[in-house]
Amino acid sequence: MRLTELTVTDFRNLERARLQTEARFVVLHGDNAQGKTNLLEAVWLLANLRSFRETRQLRLIRQGADQARVLGEVRGIAGRRQLQWTRERSGGRDLRVDARQARGLEEWFDLLRAVLFCPEHGAIIRGEPGERRDFLDRAAFTARPAHLDLVRQYRRVVQQKAALLRGPRPSTAELEAWNGRLARLGAELTTRRREALDALRGPFQQMHAAIAGPGAVGLRLRCTGEDAADRPALEAALLRAMAEAQAEELRRGLVLVGPHRDELVIAVDGRAARQFASQGQARSLVLALKLAELEAARLRGEAPLFLLDDLTSELDRRRMARLVEILGALDNQVWITTTDPGWLGPLPAGGSARFRVQAGGAIREIDG
Ligand SMILES: Nc1ncnc2c1ncn2[C@@H]1O[C@H](COP(=O)(O)OP(=O)(O)OP(=O)(O)O)[C@@H](O)[C@H]1O
Ligand SMILES: [Mg+2]
Numbered sequence: 001m002r003l004t005e006l007t008v009t010d011f012r013n014l015e016r017a018r019l020q021t022e023a024r025f026v027v028l029h030g031d032n033a034q035g036k037t038n039l040l041e042a043v044w045l046l047a048n049l050r051s052f053r054e055t056r057q058l059r060l061i062r063q064g065a066d067q068a069r070v071l072g073e074v075r076g077i078a079g080r081r082q083l084q085w086t087r088e089r090s091g092g093r094d095l096r097v098d099a100r101q102a103r104g105l106e107e108w109f110d111l112l113r114a115v116l117f118c119p120e121h122g123a124i125i126r127g128e129p130g131e132r133r134d135f136l137d138r139a140a141f142t143a144r145p146a147h148l149d150l151v152r153q154y155r156r157v158v159q160q161k162a163a164l165l166r167g168p169r170p171s172t173a174e175l176e177a178w179n180g181r182l183a184r185l186g187a188e189l190t191t192r193r194r195e196a197l198d199a200l201r202g203p204f205q206q207m208h209a210a211i212a213g214p215g216a217v218g219l220r221l222r223c224t225g226e227d228a229a230d231r232p233a234l235e236a237a238l239l240r241a242m243a244e245a246q247a248e249e250l251r252r253g254l255v256l257v258g259p260h261r262d263e264l265v266i267a268v269d270g271r272a273a274r275q276f277a278s279q280g281q282a283r284s285l286v287l288a289l290k291l292a293e294l295e296a297a298r299l300r301g302e303a304p305l306f307l308l309d310d311l312t313s314e315l316d317r318r319r320m321a322r323l324v325e326i327l328g329a330l331d332n333q334v335w336i337t338t339t340d341p342g343w344l345g346p347l348p349a350g351g352s353a354r355f356r357v358q359a360g361g362a363i364r365e366i367d368g
Contacts, residue, residue, distance in 0.1 A: 005073035010065035012038035025352035109145035113304035132264035140196035187235035203295035210286035
């Protein structure tokens with residue numbers, strides 16, 4: 001899959017920028033605050049219909065403009081398709097596929113997928129457990145867009161059960177009904193997370209070795225019913241654990257059991273990376289996780305875009321050279337932002353395009 005055209009209008013500081021390229025490596029360079037990350041954000045938005053750094057989409061509209069628009073042309077198994085996202089200041093959103101109203105989000109998400117690596121992702125290794133759950137859910141979404149729906153449904157049930165626990169004396173029947181729903185959706189969610197993790201495990205080990213050298217890394221999902229072999233067994237384990245925790249849940253008004261409490265343990269040489277990884281190790285681990293997503297996608301027969309934000313601040317030259325080598329052997333289109341393109345070193349054969357991002361516009365420079 002390639003994004004062969006990106007046209008951005010009144011998005012963030014970008015009044016109008018049009019990038020056309022068939023290249024496999026697209027380099028966006030320029031000084032600070034010119035709009036490099038904003039361009040990457042626009043690509044991500046097309047793939048996910050949300051930003052990776054802003055939950056309030058109205059902020060994506062350029063100051064003083066009435067609407068923001070991002071248009072992309074994608075070349076993939078479905079041929080050449082055009083995706084267009086528009087957000088009005090009045091709040092409305094318009095999604096078009098080939099100039100026609102999009103039929104549904106499933107259709108949309110099937111056309112363009114992306115994996116992102118940005119400086120904030122260090123939190124996946126060293127941050128709160130929620131960061132790692134989000135990573136895993138995102139990987140599961142890349143593999144299967146319907147995962148998003150499952151996550152949302154599950155989250156709603158947790159919120160509703162929490163409201164019930166905090167309200168006036170819930171009845172046993174009511175609690176049981178919510179526990180039943182939570183266990184069913186929870187078992188499904190954990191099963192999907194396990195599948196995503198199983199697909200990542202081998203590639204993670206392999207990519208980590210390629211980036212950081214020898215050393216054992218591991219991924220494990222610590223959850224209720226961790227030993228349960230399948231979904232029915234998980235569901236039963238969740239119901240049992242909920243029954244045991246009921247009194248405490250009522251006392252504290254909290255939902256204490258379920259996959260919203262799962263912990264993805266990332267281990268290096270048998271120790272939890274969250275506590276023990278150095279800054280540099282953490283960077284290698286995140287990068288290996290992201291590359292593992294690409295490799296898992298390749299094994300499924302897919303090639304999502306790989307978006308790399310602000311690499312200069314993230315990797316030293318040695319790891320950068322290894323990364324470029326690994327990417328050279330893959331088939332994903334790679335979008336990279338950097339303040340210093342020279343620092344990337346020579347990019348692999350297969351075509352690269354370089355754009356200079358300046359004052360909210362993009363100027364094509366050289367193709368390699
Ligand atoms: N809605 C908006 N309207 C106008 N300008 C905006 C809007 N949102 C963000 N900006 C501006 O866009 C500018 C460029 O941001 P961006 O994050 O893309 O920079 P960058 O080129 O990636 O810089 P750096 O190298 O520092 O990462 C910022 O100065 C920011 O204030
Ligand atoms: Mg930036």
